[in-house]
Amino acid sequence: MLNENTPTIYTERLVLRKFTWDDTEALFELLSDEEVNQFLPWFPVKYMGEAEQFLETNYLRYYELDSAYRYAVCLKEDNKVIGYVCVSGAPSFDLGYGLKKAFWHKGIAVEATGAVVERIRAAGVPYITATHDVHNPWSGKVMEKLGLTYRYSYQEQWMPKDIAVTFRMYQVNFDWDDARVFGKYWDEAEVRFVEEIE
Numbered sequence: 001m002l003n004e005n006t007p008t009i010y011t012e013r014l015v016l017r018k019f020t021w022d023d024t025e026a027l028f029e030l031l032s033d034e035e036v037n038q039f040l041p042w043f044p045v046k047y048m049g050e051a052e053q054f055l056e057t058n059y060l061r062y063y064e065l066d067s068a069y070r071y072a073v074c075l076k077e078d079n080k081v082i083g084y085v086c087v088s089g090a091p092s093f094d095l096g097y098g099l100k101k102a103f104w105h106k107g108i109a110v111e112a113t114g115a116v117v118e119r120i121r122a123a124g125v126p127y128i129t130a131t132h133d134v135h136n137p138w139s140g141k142v143m144e145k146l147g148l149t150y151r152y153s154y155q156e157q158w159m160p161k162d163i164a165v166t167f168r169m170y171q172v173n174f175d176w177d178d179a180r181v182f183g184k185y186w187d188e189a190e191v192r193f194v195e196e197i198e
Helices: 021-031 048-058 060-064 108-122 137-145 184-188
Strands: 014-017 069-075 081-087 095-099 127-133 149-158 163-173
Touching: 014 108, 021 048, 021 081, 048 060, 069 108, 081 108, 095 108, 095 127, 108 137, 127 137, 137 163, 149 184, 163 184
Parallel strands: none
Antiparallel strands: 014 069, 069 081, 081 095, 127 163, 149 163
C-alpha cells in the first residue's frame, strides 16, 4: 500500500488539499452550524478557539504522519474551504465528510468523496467503510453513488453527545473480495441487525 500524505486532488469544480491555519475561520463556520453537525458526534462549536483545537487535532497533526487522507474541500474559483473529506487508517478505513449547507444537493459531496475514494483505491487501500445515522438517509445515498453497499446496522452510544444512535454500515472492497465485511462495529454492538434497504 502506497504511503501518501493528503496529496492535492483536482476535480471539475474543486480543489482538495491539506488544511492550514488560514482555514480556521472557514472551518469555524462549518463546525458551528447546528444543522450541518446534527448527525455528527461532536457538538457545534461556539468559539474560534474550539475550531482551532479541532483543526489541530483532526487535521494538522495527521499531516505529520507518513500517510493520511484528510482533505479540505475548496471551490477552484477561490480556494476557500466549503467542506472536508477524511478517510481514517486501518482497520476501518472509514470515510467521513461534511459540507456547508449552501452547497448541499449540488453533487459536490459525491464529486469530492469520489475523487478521494479513487485516490486511495489507486494507492492500494483494500476497502473502505462508511456509516450514517438512520435518520440521515441523504448520506447513505452519497455512499451508494460511490459504489458502497449496505452491510448491517448497529446501535452505539455516541460521544460526546451521549445519545444512542443506530448506524448503517456500508463498504466497498477494491480487491474484489466481496465476502469481506468489516465486522468490528457488529461484534462490539449489543444491538445489531440487517435491514431491508430499498
